[in-house]
Amino acid sequence: MSRILVIAERHHDRLTEGTRKALSCAAALDPGGADLAVLGRAAEAAAEEGRRLAGVARVRLGPQAGFDPPLATVWAPVLARLAADYEAVLMPASSLGRDVMPRLAALVSGVMITEVAEVIDPRTFRRFIYAGNVRLTVRARPEAGRLVLTVRLASWPAAGERAGEAAPVVRDVPDPAGDPGTRYIGLEEHASERPDLQSAKRVVSGGRALGSAENFALLEGLARRLGAALGASRAAVDAGYAPNDLQVGQTGKIIAPDLYIAVGISGAIQHVTGIKDARVIAAINKDPEAPIFKIADVGLVGDLFTIVPALEKALERAGVGS
Amino acid sequence: MKILVPVKRVIDYSVRVRVRPDHRGVVTEGVKTGLNPFDEIALEEALRIREAGHPVEEILVVSVGTAESQQVLRTALALGADRALLLETAQPSVPAGIARVLRALVEERKPDLVLMGKQAIDDDAHQTGALLAGLWGRPQATCVSRLEILADGRLRATREVDHGLETLEVDLPAVVTADLRLNTPRFVKMPDIMRARQKPLDTVPAERYGLGEDAIEFLSFDPPPERTKGILVPDADAFVAALKERGVL
Ligand SMILES: Cc1cc2nc3c(=O)[nH]c(=O)nc-3n(C[C@H](O)[C@H](O)[C@H](O)COP(=O)(O)OP(=O)(O)OC[C@H]3O[C@@H](n4cnc5c(N)ncnc54)[C@H](O)[C@@H]3O)c2cc1C
Numbered sequence: 020m021s022r023i024l025v026i027a028e029r030h031h032d033r034l035t036e037g038t039r040k041a042l043s044c045a046a047a048l049d050p051g052g053a054d055l056a057v058l059g060r061a062a063e064a065a066a067e068e069g070r071r072l073a074g075v076a077r078v079r080l081g082p083q084a085g086f087d088p089p090l091a092t093v094w095a096p097v098l099a100r101l102a103a104d105y106e107a108v109l110m111p112a113s114s115l116g117r118d119v120m121p122r123l124a125a126l127v128s129g130v131m132i133t134e135v136a137e138v139i140d141p142r143t144f145r146r147f148i149y150a151g152n153v154r155l156t157v158r159a160r161p162e163a164g165r166l167v168l169t170v171r172l173a174s175w176p177a178a179g180e181r182a183g184e185a186a187p188v189v190r191d192v193p194d195p196a197g198d199p200g201t202r203y204i205g206l207e208e209h210a211s212e213r214p215d216l217q218s219a220k221r222v223v224s225g226g227r228a229l230g231s232a233e234n235f236a237l238l239e240g241l242a243r244r245l246g247a248a249l250g251a252s253r254a255a256v257d258a259g260y261a262p263n264d265l266q267v268g269q270t271g272k273i274i275a276p277d278l279y280i281a282v283g284i285s286g287a288i289q290h291v292t293g294i295k296d297a298r299v300i301a302a303i304n305k306d307p308e309a310p311i312f313k314i315a316d317v318g319l320v321g322d323l324f325t326i327v328p329a330l331e332k333a334l335e336r337a338g339v340g341s
Numbered sequence: 342m343k344i345l346v347p348v349k350r351v352i353d354y355s356v357r358v359r360v361r362p363d364h365r366g367v368v369t370e371g372v373k374t375g376l377n378p379f380d381e382i383a384l385e386e387a388l389r390i391r392e393a394g395h396p397v398e399e400i401l402v403v404s405v406g407t408a409e410s411q412q413v414l415r416t417a418l419a420l421g422a423d424r425a426l427l428l429e430t431a432q433p434s435v436p437a438g439i440a441r442v443l444r445a446l447v448e449e450r451k452p453d454l455v456l457m458g459k460q461a462i463d464d465d466a467h468q469t470g471a472l473l474a475g476l477w478g479r480p481q482a483t484c485v486s487r488l489e490i491l492a493d494g495r496l497r498a499t500r501e502v503d504h505g506l507e508t509l510e511v512d513l514p515a516v517v518t519a520d521l522r523l524n525t526p527r528f529v530k531m532p533d534i535m536r537a538r539q540k541p542l543d544t545v546p547a548e549r550y551g552l553g554e555d556a557i558e559f560l561s562f563d564p565p566p567e568r569t570k571g572i573l574v575p576d577a578d579a580f581v582a583a584l585k586e587r588g589v590l
C-alpha cells in the first residue's frame with residue numbers, strides 16, 4: 020500500500036503532462052511509488068495510460084458518471100474519502116488543482132502547501148512566494164494532519180513510461196453524491212492549432228506592444244514555424260489581444276519551455292516569475308533598457324513589427340521549421 | 342444581501358521584495374504596503390452589486406492581521422465598504438488559520454456572499470477561498486472574471502481556467518474569489534477618506550475566532566536562483582544563430 024496519492028487530471032481524455040509531473044514530485048516524497056486516482060469520463064483509457072507510467076504503484080479507478088466536468092464541490096468529498104488511506108495527496112497546480120485541493124484540505128483537516136517546487140524531506144518543502152522574489156522553505160509540523168500538495172509544473176520533469184509490467188488497477192473509487200449547490204453551465208474553450216502553452220517546448224509570447232488582436236496574430240506565423248505555443252502578458256490579455264488562458268506569470272501560467280521568446284513585453288516581475296525556469300529566454304523589445312533584457316539570454320533591440328517578419332525569414336534561411 | 346469581503350494587507354506589487362539577512366522573513370522597514378490587489382477587485386465587485394440596484398444591506402470588510410492592517414481597512418471603508426472588522430493578531434497566520442477564523446466569522450455574521458481575492462500576492466497561496474468554502478460546506482467559484490446575480494437569487498460566475506472560460510451557477514451563500522479581469526477598481530477620493538473616519542472599525546482578538554498555532558513552520562527565506570544577463574544581437578540572423586548555438590532550435 021502506497022503512502023502517496025496522486026490525483027490524475029485529464030484534458031480531452033488524455034492524462035495531462037501535469038499529472039506526470041505530479042508523479043515525479045510524488046517519487047521525491049516516496050520512491051516506493053504512488054497510487055494514481057482517475058475519476059470520470061474516459062477514465063478507463065486514462066487508467067490504461069496511467070498504469071504504464073513510472074512511479075505508479077496502483078491505479079484507483081472511479082465510476083465514469085458524475086465527475087465530469089470536474090467540479091470542486093463534487094470531487095473534493097470523494098477525494099476526502101480516498102485521502103484517508105494516505106499520508107499525502109498531490110495534484111498538479113493547474114486551475115483544477117488550485118480549485119479542488121484547498122477544498123479537499125478543508126474536508127480532511129490537512130496541511131496544504133501550494134506549488135511545491137522542491138521536496139527536502141517528506142514534511143519539508145520549498146516554494147516561491149512574492150511573485151518568485153523569495154524561495155521559502157516550509158515544514159509541516161509532524162503532529163499536523165495529512166499533506167495536501169499542489170505541484171509547481173515548471174519545477175518537475177514529467178514521469179516517463181515504466182520499464183516493467185503495467186501497474187494493477189482497482190475499481191474502488193466511490194460514487195459522487197450529494198447536492199453540491201453548483202450547476203455547470205459550460206466551457207468556452209479557446210480552440211487553437213498551437214500546442215498547449217503549459218507543456219510546449221517552445222513558446223512565443225506577446226505583450227502590450229502588439230497593440231491589437233489583429234497584430235497579435237502576427238505572432239502566429241512565427242509560432243507556427245517554431246512549432247511553438249502562444250503566450251501573452253497580462254497587459255495583452257487585459258486589452259483583449261489574446262485569450263485569458265494564454266497569460267503567463269504570477270497570476271497566470273508558470274511555464275518552463277526550452278525556448279521562450281518575449282515579443283514587446285517589458286519584463287515586469289509578475290511576468291518574469293512565470294518564465295524564469297525556461298532553459299533559454301529570448302526577447303525582442305524596442306527599448307534597450309527594458310527589464311526583460313536583464314534576464315534574457317538572447318536579446319534583440321528594435322521594432323517588433325519589422326523584426327518578427329525578418330525573424331521568420333531568417334528561420335527559413337536557417338532551415339528551421341516549414 | 343450581506344456581503345463579506347476578507348482583505349489582506351500586503352507589500353505593494355511594485356516593490357522588489359528582498360529577504361532579510363537573517364533569512365527569517367522579508368525586509369518590511371520603509372516598504373510600501375496596501376490592499377492585496379485581488380481584494381480590491383473583490384471589494385469593487387461588492388460595491389458594483391449594490392450600485393446595480395441589488396439590495397445589499399451591508400458590505401463588511403474583515404482583515405486578520407496586526408494593528409497595521411487598520412490602514413487597509415480604512416482604505417476599504419473609503420472605497421465604500423460600510424463597516425470594518427480587524428481580527429487582531431501579533432503573528433500573521435497561513436491560509437488554514439485565516440480560513441478557520443473566517444469560518445467562525447461567517448457562522449456569526451451569516452453573510453450571503455463572501456467575495457475575496459483568488460490569491461494574496463505575498464504568499465501566492467491561492468488557498469483561503471476554497472478552504473473557507475470547504476470548511477463552511479458551501480459552493481465556491483474561484484478565479485471569477487464575470488459575476489451576475491440571477492433573478493432567482495443564485496449567482497452565475499465565469500471562471501478563468503486553463504483552457505478557456507468556465508461558467509457555473511451556484512446557490513447562496515457561496516464563496517467567490519476574484520480574478521484580475523473581474524473589474525477595474527475605482528480610486529479612493531480625498532473626501533471619501535475623511536468620510537470613512539466616521540464609519541465603524543471594530544477590533545477583536547483573532548484568538549476569539551479560533552486562531553491557534555499554525556501547522557506549518559517557516560524555516561528559511563532565501564533569494565531565488567537568479568538568471569544572468571545574456572547577450573544582445575544585432576539582427577534576426579544573429580538571433581537565430583544565437584538560439585541554435587544554445588541548442589534550442
Ligand atoms: C496583482 C498583479 C498580478 C499580475 N500578474 C501578472 C501576470 O500573471 N502576468 C503578466 O504578464 N503580468 C502580470 N501583472 C502585470 C505586470 O505588472 C505588467 O503590468 C505586465 O506584465 C506588463 O505587460 P507588457 O510587458 O505586455 O506591457 P508593458 O509593460 O507596457 O510593456 C510593453 C513593452 O513593449 C515595448 N514595445 C513597445 N512598442 C514596441 C515595438 N513596436 N517593438 C518592440 N517593443 C515594443 C516597450 O518598450 C515595453 O517594454 C500583474 C500585475 C499585478 C498588479
Ligand SMILES: Nc1ncnc2c1ncn2[C@@H]1O[C@H](COP(=O)(O)O)[C@@H](O)[C@H]1O
Pocket residue numbers: 347348349350377379380403404405406436439456457458459460461462464465466467468469470
Ligand atoms: N490575513 C487575512 N485577512 C483577511 N483575508 C485574508 C487574509 N489572508 C488571505 N485573505 C483572503 O484570502 C485570499 C487568498 O489568499 P491566499 O490564500 O493567502 O492566497 C486573499 O485575497 C484575501 O481575500
